[in-house]
Amino acid sequence: MSVQAWTFLIAGGTFALYLAIAWWARVSDTKGFYVAGQGIPAAANGMATAADWMSAASFLSMAGLIASMGYAGGMYLMGWTGGYVLLALLLAPYLRRAGHFTVPGFVADRYGSNLARGLAVLCALFISFTYVAGQMRGVGIVFSRFLEVDVEIGVMIGVAIVFVYATLGGMKGITWTQVAQYWVLITAFLVPAIAISIRLTGVAVPSIGMGSTLLDGSASLLAKLDQLHADLGFASYTQPFEGEWDKTNVFCVTLALMAGTAGLPHVIVRFYTVKNVAAARWSAFWALGFILLLYLTAPAVGAFARYYMLSSLHGKTEAELPQWFRSWQPTGLVLWLDDGDGKVAFYGTRDPGRFAESEIFRRGALNADELATVRVEHQKWIDTRGSAGADGRAILRAKGLAGPDQDILVLATPEMAELAAWIVALVAAGALAAALSTASGLLLVISSSVAHDLYFRWIDPQASEAKRLLVSRAVIGVAVVIAGIFGIYPPGFVSQVVAFAFGVAAASFFPALVLGIFSRRVGGVPAMCGMAAGALFTGWYIIASVYGGMEPWCFGIKAQGIGVVGMLLNFGVALLLTPLFPRPDERVQRLLDEIREPESGAAA
Amino acid sequence: MPKESRRSELEAAAHRRYWSHSVRTIALLLLLWAAFGLGCGVLWADALNRWSIGGFPLGFWFAQQGSLLGFLLLIAIYAVAMGRFDRRLRAELDAARAADPASEERRA
Known part of the structure; x- marks a missing residue:
C-alpha cells in the first residue's frame, strides 16, 4: 500500500475512535462540562495533560529546533518540563483545593475583586486564542502535506471533529479523547525514533543511543556531530554558549519558560478535573512522566536527523x-x-x-x-x-x-532512515492527534472564560443549569469556528506569539497565584498593580524588540527571556505596595486556611 | 480571631505544624529544582562539560536529559512527602478531637 493509502486508513481510524469516545463521554451538567465531574483518575489525567501540552509544534518542530541549536535547545526541554515542578509544588494542589472551575475564578475570589477577574479573563483569552490559531494551522498543514488536500479543507475537517467532541462532552469528552490522542502521538513519535536509533547505533532506546558509538565503529554519534559541525563551520553541538546564545539568555529563557508553563491557564485547569488534592499532586507526576517520553526522545531524534x-x-x-x-x-x-x-x-x-x-x-x-x-x-x-x-x-x-x-x-x-510506509503514515496521524488535543484543551479554557466567568457572573447570574450548559456549548462551538478561521487566514504574528504567551503568563498569572497562595498579607490592589506592571512591561519589550527593532538593552536579554524581568517586576511591585494597603479581610483568611488544608475533613 | 473559635488550640497547632512542614519541604525541593535546571543545565554547564557520562558531555547531558529526569524525581518526592504530612495531620487532628470533647460538639 502507498503512504497515502496508509495515511487515510490510520488517520481515519483514529478520527473514528475520537468520535466514539466523544459519544461515550457526553455530559449533562456544567460540572461535567468544565471539570469532567472532578472524577478523572490521576494517571489518565496525566496522559490528557501530556497530550494537551504537546502541541503540533512540540511534535513537528521541537526536535528540529534542538537539532539546529545543539546545546542551547536544552532551554526549551528544561523550560517546558521544569515548569511542571513549579506547578506541582506551588500551584496545582492549592488551586484544586480551592475548587473553582477556572483560574480567573480563583483570582477573583482571593483578591476579592471583579476587576481582577476581568484582568485574568483577558489574559486567559489572549493566551488561548493566539495558541489555538497555531494548532488549527498545524492541522491544515499536516492534511495538506500527507493527504494532498488544501490547507483550508484540512482545517475544516479538523474543526468538524473538534466541534463534535468538544460540544458533546466538554472537559470530560476532551479529557478521554486526549488520553487516546496521547497514545497515538507518542507511538507515532517513538516508533520511528527507535527504528532510527537501532539503525544508527544498534541501541533500542533513542536517548541512550544518542550517546552511543555509531555502528560503523568510527566514533560516538555526538563526537561525530561535533566534528561535522567544526568542519562545516557550525557552532559546536555539545559545547554551550559558543553560538548566538550566551549564558544570560539561556538562563533567562529557561526560567521564563518554566514560570510561563506554570502560569498557562489551559495547563492549570487540568488539575481541577481530578478527585482530590493528593490526586492533583500525583497527576503532575504522571503528566511530566508521560511528557518526558517525548521530551527525552526529541533531542535524540534531533541529533540523529x-x-x-x-x-x-x-x-x-x-x-x-x-x-x-x-x-x-x-x-x-x-x-x-x-x-x-x-x-x-x-x-x-x-x-x-x-x-x-x-x-x-x-x-x-x-x-x-x-x-x-x-x-x-x-x-x-x-x-x-x-x-x-x-x-x-x-x-x-x-x-x-x-x-x-x-x-x-x-x-x-x-x-531518511528508509522506514516502511505505514510508519510514515503513523507520523501524520500523530501530528494530527497532537494538534487536535491541544486545540480542544485551549477551546475549553476559552469557553469557560467567556461562559462561566463573563456570562454567568455579569450578564445572567440566575441562569438555570440547562441554560448554562447550552450557553457553554454554544460558546465552545463559536470558539472552534473562530479558531478555524484563524487557521485558514493566520494572523502574521502567530509564529512569534508563543514567546509572547509564555512571557505574559510568567509575568502576570504566575506571581499573582504564588503570592495569592503563600502570602496572607498581599491584598488585591498590590497584586493587580504587580500583574499590570509585569504584563505591560513584558508585552511592551517583546513588541518593541520584535516589531520595533529595539536593541535588547536590558542586560542584553532577548524578547523570549524578558518574562523573567517582568516576573521580578510583578513580585517587586506587589511586595513593595503591600505595606501601604490593608490586610485582606476575614473571608480571604478563611479561604487561605481552607486551601492550605489537604482535605475538607481536616477543617474542623 | 474566628479561626480560633472554630478550632481548639491543639488542632490549630497541628495545622500550623502541617503548614510549616509543607513550606520547608517545598523550599528545599525548589532549591534542588534550581540546582538541577538552572545550575547544572545552564550556569555550570560549560564547566561540567569537561566530564562525560555514557558518551555525553556532562553539562550537555544535564541540559537535554539529566535535569528533566531530576524534575520528575522531585515531583515524586514531593507527592510522597506531602502524603505523609497529610496522614500525620489527620492522626493529630483525630487525637486532638478525642482529647477535647468540646471540639466534637462544635462539629456536631
Missing part, C-alpha cells in the same frame, strides 16, 4: 543525493541552489566566507511565484557565469532563509 542531514548532503552530486531529499525538495522545506560545480555545499555561519558559499536553503514564507523567479534568475546567473540574472543564494540568505526548515527533521526522518 542532524547527523543524517550533514553526512548525506555535503559534497554529494545530483546523482548521489538521498531519496528523502528528492521527495521533500518540492515542498520547499529544503532547497538546493547549486553554484555550478554540481556538488552540494552546506556550511554554517562561523566562517562568513564559506557561509556565502552554502547552497542549502528553505522556502520560508515565499510563494510559488517568488520562488520560481529566484530559481530562474539563479539559473540565468549560472549559465551566463554571473553576467546576467541574480545569485539566488545571496537573495535567500538576505531573507534569512539559509539552511533547511526545522519541521523537515521529524517529517522526513522516517524516510
Whole structure:
C-alpha cells in the first residue's frame, strides 16, 4: 500500500475512535462540562495533560529546533518540563483545593475583586486564542502535506471533529479523547525514533543511543556531530554558549519558560478535573512522566536527523543525493541552489566566507511565484557565469532563509532512515492527534472564560443549569469556528506569539497565584498593580524588540527571556505596595486556611 | 480571631505544624529544582562539560536529559512527602478531637 493509502486508513481510524469516545463521554451538567465531574483518575489525567501540552509544534518542530541549536535547545526541554515542578509544588494542589472551575475564578475570589477577574479573563483569552490559531494551522498543514488536500479543507475537517467532541462532552469528552490522542502521538513519535536509533547505533532506546558509538565503529554519534559541525563551520553541538546564545539568555529563557508553563491557564485547569488534592499532586507526576517520553526522545531524534542531514548532503552530486531529499525538495522545506560545480555545499555561519558559499536553503514564507523567479534568475546567473540574472543564494540568505526548515527533521526522518510506509503514515496521524488535543484543551479554557466567568457572573447570574450548559456549548462551538478561521487566514504574528504567551503568563498569572497562595498579607490592589506592571512591561519589550527593532538593552536579554524581568517586576511591585494597603479581610483568611488544608475533613 | 473559635488550640497547632512542614519541604525541593535546571543545565554547564557520562558531555547531558529526569524525581518526592504530612495531620487532628470533647460538639 502507498503512504497515502496508509495515511487515510490510520488517520481515519483514529478520527473514528475520537468520535466514539466523544459519544461515550457526553455530559449533562456544567460540572461535567468544565471539570469532567472532578472524577478523572490521576494517571489518565496525566496522559490528557501530556497530550494537551504537546502541541503540533512540540511534535513537528521541537526536535528540529534542538537539532539546529545543539546545546542551547536544552532551554526549551528544561523550560517546558521544569515548569511542571513549579506547578506541582506551588500551584496545582492549592488551586484544586480551592475548587473553582477556572483560574480567573480563583483570582477573583482571593483578591476579592471583579476587576481582577476581568484582568485574568483577558489574559486567559489572549493566551488561548493566539495558541489555538497555531494548532488549527498545524492541522491544515499536516492534511495538506500527507493527504494532498488544501490547507483550508484540512482545517475544516479538523474543526468538524473538534466541534463534535468538544460540544458533546466538554472537559470530560476532551479529557478521554486526549488520553487516546496521547497514545497515538507518542507511538507515532517513538516508533520511528527507535527504528532510527537501532539503525544508527544498534541501541533500542533513542536517548541512550544518542550517546552511543555509531555502528560503523568510527566514533560516538555526538563526537561525530561535533566534528561535522567544526568542519562545516557550525557552532559546536555539545559545547554551550559558543553560538548566538550566551549564558544570560539561556538562563533567562529557561526560567521564563518554566514560570510561563506554570502560569498557562489551559495547563492549570487540568488539575481541577481530578478527585482530590493528593490526586492533583500525583497527576503532575504522571503528566511530566508521560511528557518526558517525548521530551527525552526529541533531542535524540534531533541529533540523529542532524547527523543524517550533514553526512548525506555535503559534497554529494545530483546523482548521489538521498531519496528523502528528492521527495521533500518540492515542498520547499529544503532547497538546493547549486553554484555550478554540481556538488552540494552546506556550511554554517562561523566562517562568513564559506557561509556565502552554502547552497542549502528553505522556502520560508515565499510563494510559488517568488520562488520560481529566484530559481530562474539563479539559473540565468549560472549559465551566463554571473553576467546576467541574480545569485539566488545571496537573495535567500538576505531573507534569512539559509539552511533547511526545522519541521523537515521529524517529517522526513522516517524516510531518511528508509522506514516502511505505514510508519510514515503513523507520523501524520500523530501530528494530527497532537494538534487536535491541544486545540480542544485551549477551546475549553476559552469557553469557560467567556461562559462561566463573563456570562454567568455579569450578564445572567440566575441562569438555570440547562441554560448554562447550552450557553457553554454554544460558546465552545463559536470558539472552534473562530479558531478555524484563524487557521485558514493566520494572523502574521502567530509564529512569534508563543514567546509572547509564555512571557505574559510568567509575568502576570504566575506571581499573582504564588503570592495569592503563600502570602496572607498581599491584598488585591498590590497584586493587580504587580500583574499590570509585569504584563505591560513584558508585552511592551517583546513588541518593541520584535516589531520595533529595539536593541535588547536590558542586560542584553532577548524578547523570549524578558518574562523573567517582568516576573521580578510583578513580585517587586506587589511586595513593595503591600505595606501601604490593608490586610485582606476575614473571608480571604478563611479561604487561605481552607486551601492550605489537604482535605475538607481536616477543617474542623 | 474566628479561626480560633472554630478550632481548639491543639488542632490549630497541628495545622500550623502541617503548614510549616509543607513550606520547608517545598523550599528545599525548589532549591534542588534550581540546582538541577538552572545550575547544572545552564550556569555550570560549560564547566561540567569537561566530564562525560555514557558518551555525553556532562553539562550537555544535564541540559537535554539529566535535569528533566531530576524534575520528575522531585515531583515524586514531593507527592510522597506531602502524603505523609497529610496522614500525620489527620492522626493529630483525630487525637486532638478525642482529647477535647468540646471540639466534637462544635462539629456536631
